[in-house]
Each structure stands twice: as C-alpha cells, then as structure tokens.
Amino acid sequence: MDNIKVNISQNDIDYISNKVKDYLSDRRYIHTLSVADEAQALGTIFIPERINELKVAALLHDVTKNLTDDAQLKYCNDFGIILDDYQICSPDVLHAITGADFAKRNFTGYVNDEIISAIRFHTTGHDRMTIFEAIIYLADYIEKTRKHDSCRMLRQYFYEHIEKASDKLEILYKTMIMSFDFTVRYLADNQKYIDSDTILARNWFIYLLNHSN
Numbered sequence: 001m002d003n004i005k006v007n008i009s010q011n012d013i014d015y016i017s018n019k020v021k022d023y024l025s026d027r028r029y030i031h032t033l034s035v036a037d038e039a040q041a042l043g044t045i046f047i048p049e050r051i052n053e054l055k056v057a058a059l060l061h062d063v064t065k066n067l068t069d070d071a072q073l074k075y076c077n078d079f080g081i082i083l084d085d086y087q088i089c090s091p092d093v094l095h096a097i098t099g100a101d102f103a104k105r106n107f108t109g110y111v112n113d114e115i116i117s118a119i120r121f122h123t124t125g126h127d128r129m130t131i132f133e134a135i136i137y138l139a140d141y142i143e144k145t146r147k148h149d150s151c152r153m154l155r156q157y158f159y160e161h162i163e164k165a166s167d168k169l170e171i172l173y174k175t176m177i178m179s180f181d182f183t184v185r186y187l188a189d190n191q192k193y194i195d196s197d198t199i200l201a202r203n204w205f206i207y208l209l210n211h212s213n
C-alpha cells in the first residue's frame with residue numbers, strides 16, 4: 001500500500017457504507033454518516049479533488065468502536081499490535097489503532113496510507129498531520145449530531161469565520177488548536193492520560209499558524 005490516490009467511485013462508497021453498517025450500532029452508524037457529510041463539506045473548502053477518499057476515511061473511522069475494551073485488546077494481541085502502557089488504558093485511542101488495522105486488512109483496494117493514518121489518528125491527532133487527516137479529525141469533532149458544548153462552539157466558530165476569511169487555512173489551524181485545547185483541558189480536569197500525540201499535534205498547528213504567511 002502507498003499513498004497514491006485511490007480511485008473511489010460512488011459505487012465503492014455505497015459498498016463501504018453498507019458494509020460498515022454491519023459493524024456499528026444504529027446510533028454510531030448515524031454518527032458515521034454525519035462525519036462523512038461533514039468531511040465532504042470541509043473537503044469542498046480545502047481539498048475538493050479528494051472528497052471520495054475523505055468519505056472512505058470517514059465511513060471507516062469508527063469501524064471497530066463497537067468492540068468492548070477487552071475485544072480491542074484481544075484484537076491487538078491476535079494481530080501483533082504492540083501497545084504502550086498508556087494506550088492500554090485509553091479506550092478512545094484503542095479503537096483508532098484497531099480501526100486503522102481493520103480497515104487496512106478488510107478494505108484493501110479502497111484505502112491508501114493517508115486514509116489509514118487519518119483513521120489511526122482521528123482521536124489524538126499527531127505531529128505534522130496533513131490537511132486530509134485534520135479534516136477527518138475535525139469532521140468527527142463537529143459533525144451535526146454532536147451536541148456537546150465544545151463541539152457546538154467549535155462548529156459555530158469554524159463556519160462563522162470560514163465564509164469571510166481570506167486565508168481559509170488560518171481558520172482551520174485556529175479551529176484545530178481550539179479543539180486540542182478543549183481536549184487537553186477536559187483530560188487534565190478529569191485526571192486522564194493526555195496522549196503525547198495530542199500535544200505534538202497542537203504544537204504543529206501553532207507552528208503552521210505562525211508560519212502561514
């Protein structure tokens with residue numbers, strides 16, 4: 001597998017959409033479809049030539065989320081995925097790790113490296129993440145069925161500013177930084193692990209913001 005653009009047709013998207021339905025609860029399937037819609041909306045602004053790839057990543061991003069924590073750990077054991085001590089204790093990170101592996105094994109021909117990486121890092125972000133990965137991360141955070149205050153605020157901030165922005169990437173960078181701030185604050189307030197990838201992702205967008213002109 002490499003990062004060469006995979007040619008995804010509407011038929012392919014319909015196939016994946018139907019297939020993931022088998023793996024998800026009704027509630028999570030509705031969320032997944034909404035992430036795909038959001039990824040399309042964000043993709044139209046930033047990388048319109050890659051919307052179908054974005055939809056594939058969005059449709060597959062939570063494909064293993066219905067597995068229990070024990071089943072996630074068993075999956076990692078069965079397929080030789082080595083976890084560090086922090087990942088073992090972070091269910092949100094676990095489903096991203098198993099989801100990326102599952103998508104690679106079960107949807108060969110529909111995915112490339114960037115789609116797999118977008119799934120792998122959709123909960124934490126990572127250092128030097130791409131615009132493609134950022135769109136999947138953000139689509140998952142702000143899609144319309146999300147009702148949490150931070151999701152609403154972020155969604156409102158992004159769409160209020162993007163219309164009139166002369167530099168649309170700047171708005172994306174600022175929105176990403178705000179999302180990481182919300183996440184880090186929540187994790188700190190609740191004495192939960194903060195994944196080092198999240199800190200590096202936040203730094204990366206601050207770097208981009210300061211070097212965007």
Ligand SMILES: [Fe+2]
Nearest residue numbers: 031061062140
């Ligand atoms: Fe999700």
